[in-house]
Amino acid sequence: MEYSCIGLNDLPDEILMIIFKKLNNLDVLYSLQGVNQRLNQIIHDPIFTSRLTFVKWFSHNFIDLIFCDTILNRFCLQILPEIRHKIQWLDLESSSMKYILCAAHYPNLYGLGLYNISEESARYLFTDEILSSGIFKNQITTLFIIIHNNNNNDDYDEMLLSTRNIFDYICTVFTNLIHLTFYESSYKNRLSLYFADPPSRTFRSATLLKLNVRIQSFDDCLYHLDGRFNQLHTLYVDLTSIPRPHHIQNQGELPNLKCFSLSCNEETHHYGELIPPLLYRMSNLEELEDIQHTFIDFPNNEIISYVDYFPEEERGRCHIYSYPSFMPYYGDITNNFPGGLFNYVRVVSLCDEYPFEHGFFLRIVQSFPFMEELTVINRKGQTDKQSYESNNDDRISSVIEYSFLSELDLLNVHDDYIEEFLFDTKTYFQNNVLLRIKCESLQRVTHNFTRDTTRMNCAKINELELSGEPICSDSLQEYFPYARISYPLII
Incomplete structure (x- = not known):
């Protein structure tokens, strides 16, 4: 019996889809785009084209998957212009993000992840007249910003200022933003967003509905809830510490807020005077995470709490969190x-x-x-x-x-x-x-x-x-x- 040689193109579409799904979307597009009309039709399926991720988490940092100019040029000159109308989300690293965004007009792009962003790279990108007046202003409704932290303690204050400036750029440029996640790249360094007193006039949004942010203090949390983001219905806040606020009044109804998460890795001695008054402002709250109050009234949440007592120190401590x-x-x-x-x-x-x-x-x-x-x-x-x-x-x-x-x-x-x-x-x-x-x-x-x-x-x-x-x-x-x-x- 003679052995037959079966090529990739001899396999049925169903088998090819199974194979391609196990590969990185970028590898599929780079290797097979333009081989023949049949393969083009398969790899142009939304499974491979709706979200393209050009970054990878590696060893406490994000790396760019486009590691040479040859690959970048092929994507920008051939692949992206061909599938531009199918792309809905791009995850980009700072070194190549502008080239990719400028490679084509993406009429259906609504989500953007920008990784390893510094103030310089943010200014370079957000001041581009074509992008700022087009995609950023009119199309992007979901934005993930991951800031680059050089972990140099000597520049800590400068980096805090840069982080605040990046946030101001976002509020100014992305005028139709609905969902924003704003973090630095490593949880270890705990570089947090903080604001001057009072924050700048650009620190506001009339469209933002969901915000996930790491901030410096309880003051900064209250700034987010003083009317600057008056449409906000979901807020996830990770605090560096919970000291007593200095100037901000913890008062005023928050009728639009439906989901609230507050986490902090530090102990606080001001829980009673800060947290319950904040929760009382949320009259229409439907989902609460990480703080226990009268949790029986909040459906679909498993709230776990347990008490430790230390007889030698003569003190107790309560752990309260939602699960998962x-x-x-x-x-x-x-x-x-x-x-x-x-x-x-x-x-x-x-x-x-x-x-x-x-x-x-x-x-x-x-x-x-x-x-x-x-x-x-x-x-x-x-x-x-x-x-x-x-x-x-x-x-x-x-x-x-x-x-x-x-x-x-x-x-x-x-x-x-x-x-x-x-x-x-x-x-x-x-x-x-x-x-x-x-x-x-x-x-x-x-x-x-x-x-x-x-x-x-x-x-x-x-x-x-x-x-x-x-x-x-x-x-x-x-x-x-x-x-x-x-x-x-x-x-």
């Missing part, structure tokens, strides 16, 4: 943590007056599978440590893998928790981890940098931030062969 939660952090977790799956959380802190056993850390990893930063605060030693170490089967089967962990803070812990993370019989994590720890604790647990059980995980540390009396020993660097060692911490 979309916050990027979850702080001050104790043994009372009820569990759940939190795919959006990246920053976790654990703190208790009762021991954290090995099984507790397994629950934490299962609940926060994409956790990148972890802080542990616990001075009480583990109680099941001996039984765990004596049972070889348990040790083999319960090594916990922290797949995405990149920062680990063990400054305020009993030595048992340092062993919990540095013993290769208990913990496995990837390379390139930043570890914060006390010098004397590290020396004890590693047996002055000679212990074999901790050697493997210590070799995965690429940054070691130590506190305490500097260690004068060549063994330290040998034990952490790939780590940059510093002493920035004073405890």
Whole structure:
């Protein structure tokens, strides 16, 4: 029997669609556009053309998928003009966004994602007369802005000002905007939007219905609700802190607001005087997230709350959140943590007056599978440590893998928790981890940098931030062969 050679064009349309759906839309268009009329008809389906994403999240930043001029030119000169009327949404990186937007007239474009935007790139784009008077003004109703943060603390105030200027550009240029998401690129740096007192006159919109924004303080939250966005029905606010507001009055009805989310990674002592008065203004609220009030009246929300009491400190604390939660952090977790799956959380802190056993850390990893930063605060030693170490089967089967962990803070812990993370019989994590720890604790647990059980995980540390009396020993660097060692911490 002779073997036949089957080409791509011999496959039925249904099979080709299945294959192409597994590929990136850009790869499909770049590779197959113009091959023949049949393939053109298939790849011009809205599945491949309605939304084109030219960026990818990689290692705490967004990268441009158009990595050479040849690819950019082919898209701008051939592909985009051919499918321009089918494109409804573009996700673009700052280095190529203007070329792509100017490559064709997109009559049905309504959504735009702009990534790694700086004030300079925003000014360069938003002052383009053709774009500003056409697509931006008349067509774009949904806008995602992800700001570039250079993580230079010396320029922090300047970056805050740049962020505010970008927001002013948006309010001025996108006059038909309905939905705006405005964030900086990394949750770690927590660069937030803040406003002068009072904000500029351009800080307003008569069309905006939905806003998702990270802001500096409760004052800035109230600015958003003082009438500048009088049509707003959905507001998601992530606060850096919740201090008492200085000048803004928390009063006036907000009849249009139907959905409200307020999150903050810091504690507040002003909940009673700030939060309930704000909620009382929302007379027509239908959906409430992240704050517990009389939640029984809000349908389709699972509100979770639990109370911790710390007898040594003689204080209590209440955790309140809606589930599922979309916050990027979850702080001050104790043994009372009820569990759940939190795919959006990246920053976790654990703190208790009762021991954290090995099984507790397994629950934490299962609940926060994409956790990148972890802080542990616990001075009480583990109680099941001996039984765990004596049972070889348990040790083999319960090594916990922290797949995405990149920062680990063990400054305020009993030595048992340092062993919990540095013993290769208990913990496995990837390379390139930043570890914060006390010098004397590290020396004890590693047996002055000679212990074999901790050697493997210590070799995965690429940054070691130590506190305490500097260690004068060549063994330290040998034990952490790939780590940059510093002493920035004073405890």
